[in-house]
Amino acid sequence: MMRSAPRPLLWLAALLAVYLCAPFLASIPQIGHADWASVDWRATWSAVGVSAASASVAALIILAGGVPLGYWLARSSSRWTALLGFVVQLPLALPPLTSGVLLLFLLGPYSWIGRVFGGMLTDSFAGIVLAETFVAAPFLIVAARSAFAAVDPVFDDVAATLGHHAGSRFFRVMLPVAWPAIRAGLALAWLRAFGEFGATVMVAYHPYSLPVYTYVVFGGQGLPAMMPLLLPTLAIALVCAALSIYSRGNRAGTLAKMDNGDEPPVIAATSATASAAPDLRLAVQLARHLGTFSLDIAWAPSTRRLAIIGPSGSGKSMALRLIAGLEPNEGGAVTLGGIDLDGQPPERRQIGYMPQDYGLFPHMTVAQQLAFPVDADTASAQYWLEHLGLAALVDRLPHQLSFGQRQRVALARALTRHNQLLLFDEPFAALDTPRRRRLQQSLRDLQREISAVTVIVTHDPDEAALLADEVLVIEHGRVLQSGPVEQVFEQPATMRVAELLGLHNVGQGVIKAPGLIEARGGFVLETADRSIPSGCEVMWRVSSHAIVPSPNGVHVGVIGAVGLRHGERYVSVNVGSVCLEFANEDDGRHESDRCQFAIDPAGVSVWRCRV
Template identity: 75%
Template structure:
């Protein structure tokens, strides 16, 4: 039975097939002409001379286009200036111009009566040089467009990662950006060469002599007619066929089958050594200030431990803060120090750090072995150690697309650790993973943290991840710090309701201390509290332990079951008492939830602390 999607695609298929038939038909029609061609009248010496002129001039023009077109394409792709956008439009104009018009424009520039033409004594026209100049003008846009598109498609994160691995701008371009973009650039170069080889209009205007193959074909056609064309077309057709075959072959050779080892995400063979001693005095401190349009980041933090997390919602500035620490973003009026080292005064390639973006920033054209050898100061002995220690020694010849997510993470870790780095920065390292795999990799990273002595900073929006992988946490929103401190303290005593919400905490609220030590909530519920240290009228934050609420006939508070939720595999029942909603463990909920119920609240299970700003 035909699927609806297949039926809908039939018109598209027929339209594509119709165009394909039309494009192939001229080649099919030329086959019978081979036997009818006037082979006896062919001047083979002149023909091969014209072929040689076209091949040589197209090759020289392509080399000129390659040397200048790749940098120009990179500039057009990475610059956002208005003048550069206008330049990008102008350099592509030859694609829209009739070739004869291009030839006329070139005569205005280099013709025998122009200033440049007179400077060279008229040698720029009717010469091999003139052919090259004409072919360069009409063929260059093919490579420029391809280069611009190729460089635009290269994720800037690769350049960022290469910078943090110690490579300067030129090295990053030639070793990372250009190799990634090269397949598309190579295709553009092939198109530019073929366009130069077949150029007629501009060439005939600028350099009628010596004959290139297109010009010679035109001359012969004018003198001998159609029967003489087939011998002249064969070299062009042969070259086109060779280019097509090479294109198909290279595309097939590049295609690889991604290998996804879902069961290989743990640190295979990894047995944590004794917990690494804290590096004496090696603590990160930073003041990050950056204005981007209407958004302003302004946070400062001086943690005292080496396992850190920055948590906040999307758009809060946490990734921007991490990039400032890495030196990948300007710090308008701040500072970054690691121990006694002023990182803020150093470019990213000299900060001796490991930076891992969400997809780990593995270079797609490098094998695992090449990834580990890439850092400027990579230690071969350390690379061998981490290859074995992280279970990567059998994967050294694989490319990133042949690795699972867990394997990619371990390769990125090993690459950073080959530098003996003292600072590891992770930007949402597990955001794209499913829950079981994310949990396994989080535990693996936690094990590694216990072994190495580096300071690690995890950027995340997952409070559980922050609690697992950090000893201190910074909570930010809209570019501002909401709270910072030890993980246990921040999770136990959030500074505001917004912090509690970002940390996924429940049974938290604000209230005013009344006489007798009770805490009155905005909805009028008076919570008993065993802590009698607060003055009457004090504004406090409170948190009720789920175990502190008990359903009992003699309970002082009337309530009702308001719903049920599932958190981290555990079921909780929502209980509404006097307008306040509390979560209690499902096993502690009453067995008959229908109707109104009575609840008791244990004062020892009610924690209170001063509200922020009080």
């Protein structure tokens, strides 16, 4: 339902709307005073033809050069490009007569260019085209620049990882996505060229274009004789307006009701796709500096299901982009199965890359998405359509799909290339918890079926534990810890790693005697592990099941919080500066209550501090 605008805004809008409509209404009574008998229809239609033809030629010239120029201005950040962008918009600010004078300096019969062409660039059809091109080009350039700037660069990145070179990415992805706005700019440029008078009359008084001929008739015969000449211009304006309205209505009519069925299909291993897994191992040495931030990572995992975890701004996504070749690796190496990928552009790395929003091209149907990769396997695409429950969606555009369906389409698109490396940049970040858990499990099942190396970037420890066999923990562009998931989660190297992994009942301390740990604030723990000698700095972890409330317990604390986690009731107890959590279904315990408990030494693990 449309919300009504505030009353002052409504009045301002109505005032301008009335002013814009009033000239058309005022012209209606004047139709009866038009001098129809004096109209030279042959000259009129000749002028209409000259204007339409010259505007069309100028529009084609503007389209051919304005789209690349707009793309360049949108993608470049240099000062020279900014200056060029300012200069090419100057014709918008200049009076048309001034533009005509400037063009005479360049193209007139006494200029060096004019002499080269024998004075044929003025008072000619070519002169009209040149004048209209100069005046109308900024309309398309500005529209193209804005359109390309609004296109998400991730589309170009994804197209590169699907094997397309720069030219193919521009014509098949960037230009189609930006085309609606460019088309509007082209229409404005054509209309501006068709109605151009000031520059045209200075550069090419002959042959008559429609605006120049209208001015000549007005000067010689007055307003009544000129009025019939307005009809062609008004007719063209009405046609353009009607086409614009039809285009908007047609686009709105294409919107289909979204199917929110996000239940992923069950994926079972099958010999049809699970080929013999080669001995693929990923090894990376990544270095990148951007302003004050620097990334410096070395990682050589020994398994194929990997995860990179860290807080926002830690460099996770940058690391993934460096592996994909989407950003330059400043002094490192990326190898996969002994093959050096670092010297290859992204289109030659044979990888699948899924950004956070999946990177589906908005102008392509599901079938077109799967056929887009350079070396897409038709049989494989059909298999994954059926296998991922997408067969009924092949004619849908991305905006007609639910989040879960988009994720599966992106997966299928990557899998049609038989990629050896799949990169996922927080693929479930935008989903609610139940839907995220279902799709995570679906991806885990898929990982068991394919032989590719998968790298998941996430800030969710549970997601990393589910989807990876090895994990890399980073912060501020540096490695905090790496290793098998079980090892990293069970024995975090530092308290910061434990915090990032969301671990509880973890702390630091010193071995005071074999089996005795003194933690912060004098809190003493007993452990069954007596292998670490006295005086060593250690980290420890207490299993929540090892904490047993008991009136005879040797530990006494104060309950800090009581809450639910995964449907179970957890109690947080503060013992000095140490906080311990344990599951407890006794709803008689409340915050600030005194709690006495015992800790089973067998449930206390201890290891030396690694850093």
